[in-house]
Amino acid sequence: MSDQSHSGANNRREIEVPDFSMVIASAVHDMKNSLGMLLSTLDDLRKEQQGSPEEHPKLNILQYEAERVHSDLVQLLGVYRLGEQRLSAHSDEHYVGDFLNEQLARHQALLDGYGIDYEIVADDSAVGFFDAELIAGVITSSLNNAIRYTRSRLRLGAREQDGWLVISIEDDGNGYPQSMRETGEALLRAPDFSTGSTSLGLYFASAIANLHHNGGRRGQIRLHNDGELGGGVFEVWLP
Incomplete structure (x- = not known):
């Protein structure tokens, strides 16, 4: 009897344990896609609602939180791909004014819902060379953050300075604390998950900017x- 039990144990196949990081990345990808469908449905619901966006505060909260989580998932996937060395910038020529209008249009209903005034200050003929999908992810994250902390105004801007394309997002909130007003390589430190604040969004933005390089210079955030609005200013500097 014991010999048969022993033989059965030897014939038992070991369970293959998958790479946990790949499992998490796959799950995050699925959740991101589901949230994208949810956000699209929320847009449809807004169109069906009667009255102004300000009259539906619960819908505003729902959309804001869904946008924030969607942005977090995009960042997590980006950080995973960075670690796997599978993320790179594929730069093309873009009209900066049109690009910023596209990013703002995605948030327009939410901005209207919260009664936030907004404007774009950029030369419509200005062009830049960057990966539109990656930079859009950075701007989305920064806009979500600005919507949270602004009082009543937001401004998207673009300018050329010393051979750099500078894309900025300004608000009229309380501004960034001194501990966050860092630039360049200081923001490329890996997030510390042992503390309550990981600064994952800033790390992601800085890493994405750093993927853009030209003539020995690499992008950065500041x-x-x-x-001019008196609050915080988030800038992406692209060479």
């Missing part, structure tokens, strides 16, 4: 409170 945070400061020296804008």
Whole structure:
């Protein structure tokens, strides 16, 4: 009897354990796609609602939180691909004004819902060379953050400075604390998940900017409170 039990144990196949990071990445990808469908449905619901966007505060909250989680999932996937060395920037020529209008249009209903005034300050003829999908992810994350902290105004801007294309998002909130007003390589430190604040969004934005390079220069982000609206200013500097 014991010999048969022993033989059965030897014939038992071991369970193959999958790479946990790949399992998580696959799950995150599915959740991101589901949230994308949810956001599309929310847009349809808004069109069906009667009255102004301000009259539907619960719908505003639902859309904001869904946008925020969707952005977080995009960042997590990006960080995973960075770690696997599977993320790179594929730059093309883009009209910056048109690009910023597209990013703002995605958030327009939410901005209207919260009663936030917004504007774009950019030369319509200005062009830049960057990966539109990657930079759109950075702008989406920054816009979500600005919507959370602004009082009543947002401004998207683009300018050329010393051979750099600078894309900025300004608000009229309380501004960035001193601990966050860092630039360049300081923001490329890996997030510390042992603390309550990982700064994952800033790390993701800085890493995406860093993927853009030209003539020995690499992109970076900058945070400061020296804008015209009196609040925080988030800038992406692209060579």
